[in-house]
Amino acid sequence: MLLRHTTKTVADREALTVNPAKTCQPIGAMYAALGVHNCLPHSHGSQGCCSYHRSTLTRHYKEPVLAGTSSFTEGSSVFGGQANLLQAIDTMFTVYNPDIIAIHSTCLSETIGDDLKQIITKAMEDGKIPAGKNVAYAHTPSYTGSHVTGFANMCESFVDQFAESSGVKSKRINLLPGWVEPSDMRILKRMLAEMGLDVVMLPDTSDVLDAPMTGKGGMYPAGGTTLEQIRSMGDSAFTFALGDWASTSAATKLNAKFNIPVEVMDLPIGLSATDRFLDRVRTVTGKPVPASLTADRGRLLDMMTDMYQYLYGKTVALYGDPDQLIPLTEFLLDLNMVPKFIVSGTPGKKFMSRMEQLVPDSKFKNGKCADMFLMHQWIKNEKVDLLMGNTYGKYIARDEDIPLIRMGFPIMDRVGHQYFPTLGYRGAMHLLEKILSALMDRKDRDAPEESFELVM
Amino acid sequence: MLLRHTTKTVADREALTVNPAKTCQPIGAMYAALGVHNCLPHSHGSQGCCSYHRSTLTRHYKEPVLAGTSSFTEGSSVFGGQANLLQAIDTMFTVYNPDIIAIHSTCLSETIGDDLKQIITKAMEDGKIPAGKNVAYAHTPSYTGSHVTGFANMCESFVDQFAESSGVKSKRINLLPGWVEPSDMRILKRMLAEMGLDVVMLPDTSDVLDAPMTGKGGMYPAGGTTLEQIRSMGDSAFTFALGDWASTSAATKLNAKFNIPVEVMDLPIGLSATDRFLDRVRTVTGKPVPASLTADRGRLLDMMTDMYQYLYGKTVALYGDPDQLIPLTEFLLDLNMVPKFIVSGTPGKKFMSRMEQLVPDSKFKNGKCADMFLMHQWIKNEKVDLLMGNTYGKYIARDEDIPLIRMGFPIMDRVGHQYFPTLGYRGAMHLLEKILSALMDRKDRDAPEESFELVM
Amino acid sequence: MSEEIKLPDPGPLKEAILAKYPTKVARKRKKSMVANDPETRPAVQANVRTVPGLITQRGCCYAGCKGVVLGPTRDIVNITHGPIGCGFYSWLTRRNQTRPETLDHENYMPYSFSTDMEESNVVFGGEKKLKQAIQEAYDLFHPRGIAVFATCPVGLIGDDIHAVCKEMKTKFGDCNVFAFSCEGYKGVSQSAGHHIANNQLFKHLVGNDDSVSAGKFRINMLGEYNIGGDAFVIEELLERCGIELVATFSGNSTLKQFENAHTADLNCIMCHRSINYVAEMMETKFGLPWIKVNFIGADASAKSLRKIAQYFDDAKLTEQVEKVIAEEMATVEKAVSAIRPTTQGKRAMMFVGGSRAHHYQELFNELGMVTVSAGYEFGHRDDYEGREVLPTIKVDADSRNIEELEVEADPERYSPRKSEAELAKLAGKGLTFRDYEGMMPAMKTNALVIDDISHYEMEKLIEFYKPAVFCAGIKEKYCVQKLGVPMKQLHSYDYSGPYAGFKGAVKFYQDIQQMVANRMWSLLKAPWQETGPQLDADYIG
């Protein structure tokens, strides 16, 4: 056993987190910043933060992830990080020539109380920000919320600091996609394009973290929301914010500053959540859902009804982020499956209320000490048929002989999530194919020879 | 062991086929006919043929597969099937109202020498073919070639019997996609649409054998090449025929009748074959390959280079149809893999010459007694890392503990092939993801605890 | 059960269907569609030619012979003589499970053997290739038996497969080689193939081994093909009761079992349609009588066990049988009471096989579901109306072509297991021999009985009855589901099962519950399809 010290008996823990189901804010801010065109993220803290975040994102995407760090020393920790940040801004614009530098703070710079806005103002005054170049910043203290909070804060900062009102309202739709994969960003754009909508999506990591191999390199891939697009968001007619945790704050900011109406919705994972999303888009915009999407829906449903018998009643343990877990739980219910154990390290009360409503008979927990160790203990008490979550689940999967569907962040031991979406009907089909493969491979493996099935 | 009688010692066989790697012509004709809009395939033979073909196609697609049969009795076998076919044509038009009935023969009707053309003429004379309705026919004797031949023959019949010359040449491209999945048909159309081409593809089973679940049913799904489109093929400027076995005869017929230039190419499976296809389309049409496709190519290549180490030198046994096996072998070589054993029941000398050129050091055979039993014996002598082929491979996979990638026909125990293509760069990515999953799952399974890897 | 539910008159539905057909077709189909009256049992036209082009469920003679009857025997190398297709399609597609005695025992079922006839074989004859194929099979495997199955062209080109087999059998000495002239065009459905299979089994195997095992209550189970493990369940039940199973025709069987089958004292027939021939012949030749049994349905299983006990008329056996039934029924009743609230009163329809469309009504009844319409794919009139109609059935050309073996009492081995008096006494107690009542007596008045249903009729019926569950085979599976109706395959059990016996009944209840409770069927419409075109385009418009 790899996790040989995980016992069946669940003891209350108040202080010790074991095998966390979350990480810290700055990595979310870095991911969000990578979804802006020609933007260089910058970590205002010790070198380790930046190195850890870049490494983790790189392992997840198998793509270049570039970002600067303020390289705090003991001195900066005592005297403040202003000098480091000023030099960093100067160096980065000079050497790497981004359009935007997107600074996020860390537990260190937050603890010492660095005022990012003031430092950036100073940089501007000192002429360290070339004409036409921009610096965004977000406060992302690692000791509150989780990686999702950092993503939300960076998104909020982008719209707060760049979105403008030209005085003329457009028919454009703002889409805040939440923390999803480049493949998901791509399918979101495609779905709304099929509906004939003019959309600006922030951030957009497609063509950034799924960039083609060309042999030519280059610091800034083709993708990312442009500054021009972000600016235009202040004129938009409506904001769809996907994922309560990841997107509410930016949406609220747009509403507050520009009076843009907002709908915060679940990520369109699975049939029902995608239905709700597209239908709301339809009623808001007056654009009918095109036949192509209705047909995709029908194909998903066809796959579901064709294969329901391999899904019915199968139990699942899942872990990850609330924005994913809530619609995923709902999708599993649509599949007649039983989401039995659900944990998320990301705090937020809505998680519990949504889960109580969806799966009142299951065990679920988020926030403090809601970790993979706890979930594993639950599993020790009652085995499940399937695990869904990030790569760290593979240790439980192996120990308990449960198939693992990799979903969430980080996925460090397989590829595909960059390229194949889990959002929308097509994404649900991908996901369903994976679930079916896992369960059916297991069935084949465990069948006695006499009931090894040719047709399934 | 499920295949406990398969021995290591390979004995020459001349007459006994064991575990075939092909099936008979009519099923291919039925599949081709399903790719024509509002077309009802008809099997001119005993009931069993039709039942077997419908069952096998249904198991593969998990979709309705409707077709008529002439329901031969002993009497019809003696006196000929004309009466049965005449009644069948009348009944089908009356009850099921297709636009086209596509008749194929069987070993039975071929052995007794039924003249389909003459019977159809009689039906017309007898008024059994309503105005505006059409009957196509193909001779598909089960005792020559294989299922692929039947597909080719039906395709040839469609163009022979329906394509017309209006006297005015169009800029349209004829695309004969070969025997590929609905998902592949879809991606072929999409690629050429991205190139801005006017294409008529025959057959087209997308939106037929991947039809959405609506609860409304209906005999004829939305898809399929329309009769109007087939007619227009005589005016086209060029014909791309994908797959030597499946598409050459129809292309040749178009050339012979309408003097349309032809290029017979490999199915675009994998990077190199897709490169060749798109580049030839480019040089023929003068339309540049758009950036979107070049980017897809780069993403495929990125995935390949990122993960090469899990592929390098891995050995593969594959079985199926020549049109698939040839480009698939080439793709495996691009992946630095070793296609070691290759069999196809489908005859045709080009198979051996192509393979000799691609994999001179491997074992391969097609045609007579080139069956899965032989391949299994080869594997018994030298184990491979991966099996690729249809569902029947699962027995070898289990006995020899080798992962199986399902590809080809029929796939009866998994879903996905209807929906996720293997053609084009995107298809190659899907395929590569499957190969990687299979190999990496195995690596995880077999790793000692101490070298169980988090990051891969 | 469900006595309160009355079914609508299917007359108008039938008229609507027939109206669509060409006159001749309508005239023919009319006779195969009958509103049931369980008392009078009106005649159902059956076992007649399918109208060409009508889209039928039916397969061919080869499928019935090689696929159904011989398929489940594991130690015979079954060589299909013909083009590759027939051997390919019948390769492992019927879910006949088998359990070799040890890891070393023969099991050829996962293999497909074919002569892969090519054009030259059709032109110049295939006997040489067949002989060579038999030789290669023998050299490779040294099996106890090799069987050859003819496909359509074989009869036409005149290959004498029986002569070839005889020659090879003689040559080998230690391997029984025999053939089946089961060309696909024979008869009107799989049914002809069953008959041909029965004949050859009887000719070439039954009676070859006279050794008698030690058991006290020795029976054969006929017409049980071990789909999804059904036979295993029955084997286990019989064993617990102390009844010895000599042979099964042909689920989980071996050649040896067939050879020894005539030594049993009772033939129990599950699927009357496919296997009654061999039972009849065994009785004539060897003297063991047959009874109809049915292990589909918990009540039916109990009834069948009791019938067997009644036959042997042994107090201890009866006691043991009752004990087993009591044990099993406890679990069954628990399952029924848990599940029935979700199934009660719902409608089922089934069109399949030659006995299943009858047997499975038992299980639906136990769930409180009503069979509103049913029919066979390849049944005969007796399977609908009961064996008493046998003398009135007109033998048409298609049936006449299927050989009827002339069988006589074996001069040495014939031994009536019960005297006429004993049989009469048992009959008096309700144990009827050589009898099968058919599906109609068990069905409700006005249930629509349809033989050899067409695709068109199926669609119309679904539209009319809106069943909760529709049962048929793989070809119908997705046609039905695309109409929004859950579909249960009763050939393959949708790769589930076993459904036989008490355990199988519980499994079936659960599977049906899953279909009825499956929430996917409530998602057929997207929200924008529900609400229609009205919008609340507050913001953009």
Add this chain to the structure above:
Amino acid sequence: MSEEIKLPDPGPLKEAILAKYPTKVARKRKKSMVANDPETRPAVQANVRTVPGLITQRGCCYAGCKGVVLGPTRDIVNITHGPIGCGFYSWLTRRNQTRPETLDHENYMPYSFSTDMEESNVVFGGEKKLKQAIQEAYDLFHPRGIAVFATCPVGLIGDDIHAVCKEMKTKFGDCNVFAFSCEGYKGVSQSAGHHIANNQLFKHLVGNDDSVSAGKFRINMLGEYNIGGDAFVIEELLERCGIELVATFSGNSTLKQFENAHTADLNCIMCHRSINYVAEMMETKFGLPWIKVNFIGADASAKSLRKIAQYFDDAKLTEQVEKVIAEEMATVEKAVSAIRPTTQGKRAMMFVGGSRAHHYQELFNELGMVTVSAGYEFGHRDDYEGREVLPTIKVDADSRNIEELEVEADPERYSPRKSEAELAKLAGKGLTFRDYEGMMPAMKTNALVIDDISHYEMEKLIEFYKPAVFCAGIKEKYCVQKLGVPMKQLHSYDYSGPYAGFKGAVKFYQDIQQMVANRMWSLLKAPWQETGPQLDADYIG
């Protein structure tokens, strides 16, 4: 090897790079980029602050302490005291393999433990939560040791983690509890963390257990972290030679090994950078000397084994060592001669760690490949130029803040393993103690040595040198590959390995061959990118 190849003057490249930088930055970076002269070894500025914003490979002090040095020990519960991130990112990401004695022995390495500090803990102090976390860990696992690692905020808010640990250690009685003040901002790279780790290991563990095992030739292996199983290979080699391994710092290690390490008779240092401190202190306190070894590269492995044998000066040991080397070299030479034709003369570059960028040149040399440029991520000048420069290194503020333990000879346990005379004699035979030559003497003239390379410099170097293989870490992996250059990770070995010893060398050769022979790199251009715009639009145009 490859003596014939001369490297170009890197001066113009260096100038081109520096020209891009702001003046101050250029001035600083200039000193860290040096054209090698293996004789004169020009000074390489190292272990100085990274220019903020320049995009560095470097991590932090915590990473060096918790991640590198303490990570590989399996029976200590390592609690990260801080917000969740640091504990999360250092969870299982370094591929330190470990092999518990039995299935029941402790292994906490697959676990991540953290106090998950929240805002209130930052505001009001985290000691209480830390104490509680230690208690919970103890209650859950009852480990032999619990270690606490400080993250950035901890030092700033003033949590006294050492006091907390001391209190808990006393409370438990049977569990060693100790802490590391390895806040991320300390020092200029992971290097500071190594030093802090060394100090605490020495203070809290080394010397706790004086029991001496029976082996004759007892050594410790220091600075070997068992990435990809390297330590297993070395363990096996030593065992075959008859050399007893008392402790490894810290690959495949246990707390107990550290406690007993001072009883060994020789410290062998693999990674001089990360571990020389504890070797120095052990020599001062307990009298065992240290030598530099290197098991990366077949020749280097042979050399290292011979050095150990030389130290113990025992004929039988020497004989056995030679026997083992001879056996292993046979396989190595076979592999080299098969692979070298595909690698000969190709260029390699490596920028990684504090010793790997030196050690791996051995392996590339054996493949006939030329290291055209190299540098460390967190090395010091002595790692480039050799330990003789130590006295000339100016200790700056960042280094001065890292504690230097005051160590004296243990009054009771100090025992010099060799007399000064013996040591001198061995030195005369070429066995140098307390010495490390650095990477430069082994490199070619004009090879470009760069410390703490930036992303920009890396891109420029690749453009200039067009290497066949580039080596660095995960952050650089795909940046390099996107330039069309195969990239080998030398922290994680790209999840391959082991690369140590003779077997590891062969594995490395094979892996490099796969990179060089990988045909994917020839597919970078689509045909339409090769041929440009010309078309032969014969038919349409």
